[in-house]
Amino acid sequence: MAKAKSEQQRQADKTKRHGVFTKIVLFIMALPITVMVTMIISILVEWGLIWHCDEGPGTTVCSFADFQPGMGVDHSRNMLRAEAGYVNQHFKDSLMGSAPVKLAGELITWTDDNIFRPIGIDDYIRKSNQEKGWAWNYFVSAYTIIKVVLLRLCVLFLSIPAYILFAVVGLVTGLVQRDLRKWGAGRESTDKFELSTKLISPSVVLCFVIYLSWPNSINPALIVVPFAAMFGYALHLTASNYKKYF
Template structure:
């Protein structure tokens, strides 16, 4: 016979610190998955779509992203030198992923062709690495491209903040008009728009970071910022009239 449950038993809820750590871990997870997806798409494209360009495709995307940044991000609320900020972030990613892990040293050691008399593991690694050398180098360039795009998204964060502030004020005004005018409430709309707000930001970041071609960041950031602002407006306007 099943034991009766105690109605006084309470379920422990995570605290603020654990929620913050969980949020940071989720962000890092999505960033890592975006980077892996970007590298995978680039490798598939080198085989099927831009076979003639090969390694030049990722290099040209990196050049284009830096050109977009230099042309349209001359000023930012977060830093006085956006271009230098992106370059520094790209260099830090490169150092952390390839220099500190000694991957660069390993590549430099495997790249020279071994002599006919040389024996050991290096000739074996050379034969294995040589056909995949362009894919390895493209992954390194995609990592730098990922860092540049991450810098662009970081610099564009005030846009989401500004749109959110305007949307919140507009939504609260609509809520007051509904409250004093005796308008009807809709908890269904409120809960679903509230759940859709954060995924819109995640989609904007993941989509832009994983794009397999160069695209001006405004074509990604502005539509998702407007969609997020619309969700905030609906959420604020449909919030219950009486607390």
Template sequence: MAQKDNHPRSNKGFISTWISRIMTMIVWLLLALLMSIIIEWVGMNTTWRDEGINHSRNMVKTELSYLNKDFQKSLLVQRPVEYAEDIAAKMHNAMYVKTGIMGAITKIFQDTGAGKVTKTIAEHVLAAIYVTQVFAIRLAILTLALPAFFIFAVVGSVEGLVQRDIRKWSVGREHASLYHHAKRWIPICFIAPWVVYLAFPVSIHPNAVILPFALLFGIGIFMVTYLFKKYI
């Protein structure tokens, strides 16, 4: 009887853990989007005041040009540009078209009698819409970059296992503290590019963010496999 009672609990714990992780990821993505919008609004009134709404509009074009130039092929999808544009269109439709926000903004810009304050608010909302499109494009690029993390992980683990065997047969020393430090840095190196790249306030080539973190991720995998116990 005890075994029958424990089995459903273990399954429930596994499922609830993964649901919790997925919800946490969604919350972090929403926070990154909110941070991007706030940074854009602050920049519109300070750093790139002269550009105004053109700053976010140009970011959309630049991000798509990066994708069109350097991500023409992918292991996950056949047409990366269309994949990113589809994600951006779906997010735009769900957040701004179906809610009526886009229609209201369009009416304000078409209304010649709208006040200055009203148009200023409309410009900030439109900037948020462009930032959301940039966010969606970058989200698509990050998903397309997942094989890079996998490749670095495979190379790091293979090299680490080789070095572990060498350490094992040459009576090398254990480094438990270094192993635990490396183990903690692995999820950070994987999550950090999602937060940094998605919330970055200006256009930046994705390779400048993804490749360094993918390399650090691979090094972390290497360190963990290399420093793992000599004897199991």
């Protein structure tokens, strides 16, 4: 009976390990899809702002997005300049590379050379205003928003050390809390452990979605730092609620 129970426990542990590995793989695979979906959402939001705010009176939505009547494509261009300024200001030197600004510039140049120029963007830009038609503002705004998203991706990539820092602090404090619970005869709580593990993915995915689709320029620290702290706290809860005995 004890042998059968032990075998069942080993099978359960094996299934759990496979489950964790599967979740990690799915999470890594989901990030590029999240970026693509967020990029589409950002373009649609910018188009909605052009349609709603460009000619009509300013509303609360327009004020929140810093979109004044008549801005047109200048709104997305202002966003691009502001995001480039944040990269230049906050990431002159980074643990992820010696030239973050150069990295961002090379990414945008590669996108222009390998995606937009082959589809004929240069020829379209050289057309007259009559030939460009009403779709010009929407096309240029989408083109610029893609560059904004790429710059923000660079910011998120360069912000990985912040996530690592909060992760280390969260794991250390969580393991200390677990040892205190272990030697202090604290209770096990599977529900708390399961809930804490479910907070890890949103702390990363929501940071991507919110920051990449934000409708105006925003200091990346206002979004990255809170979500990195949330990530560290989720790891703290996970480590502190992990089972007392292996």
